[in-house]
Amino acid sequence: MKTRAAVAVAAGKPLEIMEVDLEGPKAGEVLIEVKATGICHTDEFTLSGADPEGIFPAILGHEGAGVVVDVGPGVTTLKKGDHVIPLYTPECRQCPSCLSRKTNLCTAIRATQGQGLMPDGTSRFSIGKDKIFHYMGCSTFSNFTVLPEIAVAKVDPEAPFDKICYIGCGVTTGVGAVLNTAKVTPGATAIVFGLGGIGLNVIQGLRLAGADMIIGVDINDDKKEWGERFGMTHFVNPKEVDGDIVPYLVNMTKRGADQIGGADYTFDCTGNTKVMRQALESAHRGWGESIVIGVAGAGQEISTRPFQLVTGRVWKGTAFGGARGRTDVPKIVDWYMAGKIEIDPMITHTLTLDEINKGFDLMHAGKSIRSVVVY
Numbered sequence: 001m002k003t004r005a006a007v008a009v010a011a012g013k014p015l016e017i018m019e020v021d022l023e024g025p026k027a028g029e030v031l032i033e034v035k036a037t038g039i040c041h042t043d044e045f046t047l048s049g050a051d052p053e054g055i056f057p058a059i060l061g062h063e064g065a066g067v068v069v070d071v072g073p074g075v076t077t078l079k080k081g082d083h084v085i086p087l088y089t090p091e092c093r094q095c096p097s098c099l100s101r102k103t104n105l106c107t108a109i110r111a112t113q114g115q116g117l118m119p120d121g122t123s124r125f126s127i128g129k130d131k132i133f134h135y136m137g138c139s140t141f142s143n144f145t146v147l148p149e150i151a152v153a154k155v156d157p158e159a160p161f162d163k164i165c166y167i168g169c170g171v172t173t174g175v176g177a178v179l180n181t182a183k184v185t186p187g188a189t190a191i192v193f194g195l196g197g198i199g200l201n202v203i204q205g206l207r208l209a210g211a212d213m214i215i216g217v218d219i220n221d222d223k224k225e226w227g228e229r230f231g232m233t234h235f236v237n238p239k240e241v242d243g244d245i246v247p248y249l250v251n252m253t254k255r256g257a258d259q260i261g262g263a264d265y266t267f268d269c270t271g272n273t274k275v276m277r278q279a280l281e282s283a284h285r286g287w288g289e290s291i292v293i294g295v296a297g298a299g300q301e302i303s304t305r306p307f308q309l310v311t312g313r314v315w316k317g318t319a320f321g322g323a324r325g326r327t328d329v330p331k332i333v334d335w336y337m338a339g340k341i342e343i344d345p346m347i348t349h350t351l352t353l354d355e356i357n358k359g360f361d362l363m364h365a366g367k368s369i370r371s372v373v374v375y
């Protein structure tokens, strides 16, 4: 069949909207009509050429929602008409990682996904004889896309596509980092570095978990209002702090008879390795946990004095908020439908596919929290 898609033809070039050929689903695969897709940082990272693993030409996009329109042989858990969210972290429930119960990083299709191919080693997208690569197993910048059954979460058919697409990455990453990775408990103190599309979801996850003190840190003062909107209790702009921000934050979180400061949980949502260090060092001595969510540039390294760990701080990272996609994503959609979490105000811009490059411009300019393309 033919489908309209925004194609990343080469690194550093704007996406080109064109008709491409799409082969139908093979065994264990499903064809999805994408109804809406968010534009996320990784799409920009790959398009810019900064991603050493970026492959071109490719159809980017990994934050979508849509409807199953066809299923290949052997598919048992999905049928035509199901409303779904594509998963860049699949959940096969059979690989050693899934069976371990210790990680959400399913390995069933990992090798081919990283090469921009379906599990059989081929691509479903092409223009004439020229192959176009898949991206993060999703390629939601195409009106129709093919995914493995294990990389699709079936969700409430009442839920609006133009909002729940954000659960395909940003919402689940932020909320999941709090609930699955940090396992924040009621009454906790927390610091969130970077109040963008991820950090705001960490804040609403902290509110859901019952955290008491939620400190937001951002170099952009406009983010104060944004943070407060989702449950932040205190705001710090590092540019307005004299000297090092770490002692400032430690002082703010002093409590108990010994007056030792530091937060129970800290989250890096910037991708800046210096900020990652600040986040670790502003965690409480003895038990504070710091969660790295931000993805740093290729080849970057983190550092701290080992004493920070010897004295009991814990440094952790999270991918897709530690969520097991097929199990957890439908639950997050239900939380949204029940009003337990908010999404609508974070979607600051809605675009057509033809306007998709504008979404990248808005992200560059720091003017959007999330831009969503509606097909």
Ligand code: NAD
Binding pocket: 041, 042, 169, 170, 173, 193, 194, 195, 196, 197, 198, 199, 217, 218, 219, 220, 223, 238, 269, 270, 271, 272, 275, 292, 293, 294, 295, 296, 318, 319, 320, 321, 369
């Ligand atoms: P964003 O650009 O919307 O937000 C980043 C925020 O950080 C901005 O508000 C910016 O002002 C702030 N900031 C920048 N430098 C800062 C500093 N020195 N101190 C404090 N604040 C600072 O980005 P986003 O969409 O929220 O994504 C954040 C990061 O999360 C990215 O690196 C992205 O790739 C990553 N991410 C990771 C996962 C995962 O599974 N681990 C999933 C999605 C996104």
Ligand code: 022
Binding pocket: 040, 041, 042, 088, 089, 105, 106, 107, 110, 113, 114, 135, 136, 137, 169, 295, 318, 319, 320
């Ligand atoms: C999503 N991300 C950033 C913004 N939006 C993001 C990027 C990478 C990962 C997670 C979220 C990530 C963490 C760990 C891995 N990835 C490796 C997983 C593994 O090896 O098992 C990651 C993922 C997918 C891809 C590349 C890296 C890909 O499909 N190309 C989950």
Ligand code: ZN
Binding pocket: 040, 041, 042, 062, 063, 169, 170
């Ligand atoms: Zn993303």
